[in-house]
Amino acid sequence: MWIRDAVKKAISEAVGGQIEVELEHPEAEEHGDYSSNIALKLKGGRGLAQKIADFIKPNGVIAKVEVAGTGFINIWLQKEYLVKELERVITQAQDYGKDVIGQGKTVIIDYSAPNIARQFGVGHLRSTIIGQALYNLYKFLGYKVIGDNHLGDWGTQFGKLIYMIITEKQGELTVEKLEELYVKFHKMAEADPGLEKEGRKWFKKLEDGDTEARRIWQECVDVSMAEFNRIYEILKVKFDEAYGESFYVDKMAAVIDEAKTMGIAIKSEEAWVIEIEGVDIPLMLVKSDGGTTYATRDLATLKFRGDKWNPEIVIYEVGAEQALYFQQLFVAAQRLGYVRTQARLVHTKHGLYLGMDGKRFRTREGQTVKLEGILIEAIDRARKLGNTDQAQTVGVGAVKYFDLMHNIQSDIVFDWEKIMNLEGNSGPYLQYTFARTQSVLAKSQFSILNSQFGVNGLKLHPEEEKIIRWIYRFGEVVEEAAGRYAPNLLCNYLFELAQGYNSFYNKCSILGAQGPGERDFRLLLTAATGQVLKNGLSLLGIEAPDRM
RNA sequence: GCCCUUGUAGCUCAACGGAUAGAGUACUUGUCUUCGGAACAAGUGAUGGAGGUUCGAUUCCUCCCAAGGGCACCA
Numbered sequence: 001m002w003i004r005d006a007v008k009k010a011i012s013e014a015v016g017g018q019i020e021v022e023l024e025h026p027e028a029e030e031h032g033d034y035s036s037n038i039a040l041k042l043k044g045g046r047g048l049a050q051k052i053a054d055f056i057k058p059n060g061v062i063a064k065v066e067v068a069g070t071g072f073i074n075i076w077l078q079k080e081y082l083v084k085e086l087e088r089v090i091t092q093a094q095d096y097g098k099d100v101i102g103q104g105k106t107v108i109i110d111y112s113a114p115n116i117a118r119q120f121g122v123g124h125l126r127s128t129i130i131g132q133a134l135y136n137l138y139k140f141l142g143y144k145v146i147g148d149n150h151l152g153d154w155g156t157q158f159g160k161l162i163y164m165i166i167t168e169k170q171g172e173l174t175v176e177k178l179e180e181l182y183v184k185f186h187k188m189a190e191a192d193p194g195l196e197k198e199g200r201k202w203f204k205k206l207e208d209g210d211t212e213a214r215r216i217w218q219e220c221v222d223v224s225m226a227e228f229n230r231i232y233e234i235l236k237v238k239f240d241e242a243y244g245e246s247f248y249v250d251k252m253a254a255v256i257d258e259a260k261t262m263g264i265a266i267k268s269e270e271a272w273v274i275e276i277e278g279v280d281i282p283l284m285l286v287k288s289d290g291g292t293t294y295a296t297r298d299l300a301t302l303k304f305r306g307d308k309w310n311p312e313i314v315i316y317e318v319g320a321e322q323a324l325y326f327q328q329l330f331v332a333a334q335r336l337g338y339v340r341t342q343a344r345l346v347h348t349k350h351g352l353y354l355g356m357d358g359k360r361f362r363t364r365e366g367q368t369v370k371l372e373g374i375l376i377e378a379i380d381r382a383r384k385l386g387n388t389d390q391a392q393t394v395g396v397g398a399v400k401y402f403d404l405m406h407n408i409q410s411d412i413v414f415d416w417e418k419i420m421n422l423e424g425n426s427g428p429y430l431q432y433t434f435a436r437t438q439s440v441l442a443k444s445q446f447s448i449l450n451s452q453f454g455v456n457g458l459k460l461h462p463e464e465e466k467i468i469r470w471i472y473r474f475g476e477v478v479e480e481a482a483g484r485y486a487p488n489l490l491c492n493y494l495f496e497l498a499q500g501y502n503s504f505y506n507k508c509s510i511l512g513a514q515g516p517g518e519r520d521f522r523l524l525l526t527a528a529t530g531q532v533l534k535n536g537l538s539l540l541g542i543e544a545p546d547r548m
Numbered sequence: 549g550c551c552c553u554u555g556u557a558g559c560u561c562a563a564c565g566g567a568u569a570g571a572g573u574a575c576u577u578g579u580c581u582u583c584g585g586a587a588c589a590a591g592u593g594a595u596g597g598a599g600g601u602u603c604g605a606u607u608c609c610u611c612c613c614a615a616g617g618g619c620a621c622c623a
Contacts, residue, residue, distance in 0.1 A: 022564085023564095024564060024566080025564090026566090026567075027563085027566095027567080027568090027569090027570080028567070028568075031567070035566090035567090037565090037566060040566080040603070040604085043603085045603080068567075069566085069567055070566090070567085070603060070604075071603085072566080072567070113623095115623070152623060155622070155623065156621085156622065156623095157622065157623085200621085245623090268620085269620090269621090270621095271620075271621065273620065279551085279619095280550075280551080280619070281618095281619060281620055282620065283620080284620045284621065286621095287620085287621040288621060289621075291621080293620085293621070293622090293623090294622080294623050295620090295623095297623095298623095319617095320552085320553065320616095320617070320618090321616095321617055321618065322618085322623080323552060323553080323617085323618075324551075324552070324617095324618055324619070325618090325623085327552095349552095349553080351553085351554085351616090351617095352616090352617085354616085358615080358616085359616090360616090360617095385586085386586095387586095394586095405561080405562090406560095406561065406562095407561080407562075409553075409554080410554075410561080411553095411554080411616070411617095412560090412561090413559095413560065413561095415559095415560075417573090418559095418560060418561095418572090418573080421572085421573075421586095422586045423572085423573085423586060423587090424571080424572040424573065424586095425561085425562095425571065425572045425573090426572085426586085428586060429572095429586065429587095431586090432584085432586050432587085433586095433587090435584075435586095436583085436584055436586095436587085439583075439584055440583050440584085443583065444583085480564080484564090488561095488562080489562095489564095492562065492563090492570095492571085495571080495572090496571090499571090499588095502587055502588065503587090503588065503589090505583080505584095505587075505588080506579085506580080506582095506587065506588040506589085507588080507589095509582095509583070510583055511583045512583075526583095547584090548584095548586085
């Protein structure tokens, strides 16, 4: 962001330009807009801080510089500059906050990835929602982004399913029925261990292209996808690609060959595995019965992605329980040379949903909780609260925001009272605040073209100052949220913005302001707040209705 | 048993090695003869325990305690 870089540059010049300058926004407003601890880092204390501060001359951006505490350098920005920033928000509109730091770079985001023949459970909500938010963030920063839904549509479980479908003649298949069959298979296999062999036999047939196995598999895929697409429609989630694991079936042989000839894969108990330094368990490429594993497919996937897109970053938005596996996978992929050596392979390791008892979120019967039911109930609850028109926007927005507002790595307790809470830090609160700004603007005939926003002679209320000292940080937050794979930072930012605006709204009359200058300025503040809220919510994948 | 992650107000969560650890909720008390009360304001209340590194530690390191997850033929 231009402003932060300008401040950094001023300090950097003061210390000779050799050291990387870190800036932060002090928590207490009496400590300025930006603060640097560089004098402390250089062990120079207050003396050095004062020297640096003296070197920095106020200009169009920097209003004043002060030394405080044990050696902090605090910097205040010019109010005129900050008001100009509000005008930029209006003129750039939906593009405000965009950047080009990602230009020429490609990032692949692997998210959602539900399993075919399994119900779409709440477990997949995090991956789907966070993945989409990361997708939006990176795109906003100028990256070329590929969103790939890596469907779980291959594996031994299909051998088991096909066996069950053939032996127990079935009518019309549903996802629910498929899941039942899968569970039933495992119950039967407990009594008759020979069944596992049958399952593997049928999976082998599927991999070898057996017509009947293939036909049944396709039916499972079609039935499941119809259900998944219904959910994506409600969530307004989109993908660029949805290759799925089955896409890589004919690409695995090459991976296995390469791993063998490079001496990376070794034989162990009739299976082919890749040993990873520092990890006890090796990564399995070929099972003892000759079948492949998910690791083989994931390596083929990375090879394909590397060849096709040559990405700088590949983000796997997958739960923390697979941390060990991804650690192995990434090492193996690097050794096989499937991605460029500087490429960042990231596993976001999100936490999971817990029930109110602190245990994994399940139904009373121990089944995974279906996401569609959750979404329908959220919409229903929103409708009962009086949002007939915007029930879906508000209900789904509440669920999404609740997910995104948490630190990505922490487990989340699933509590309806908290999710559907309209008050306080919630999606509906942000949507409400946006609707409020639009309502005021609609009544005002506001137009940026015939207004004057000079702050000369205008005495700003503390609430107004707080907002102008907050708006310009939007771009920085977007960048940080993307860089740290942390959409919750954007949630925090937007919530504080909305809080600040509501506080201002309660203290200051906008339409009834004294004098045209004050009125125009407050309307500008309102318009800018609304625009940033809208841009931010849109990055989170949450809609902002004008009325609700 | 080994490995990873997490322990912050009654509850649910924040915090970039920085300055007085922030919110929401719950509870208590208020504001507004209103531009949308899904609002605003005030109060009560917290870093699991013991050491260490640092000018400065919720954050980094070690040990202990507790919880969750993982540990090749499921993904």
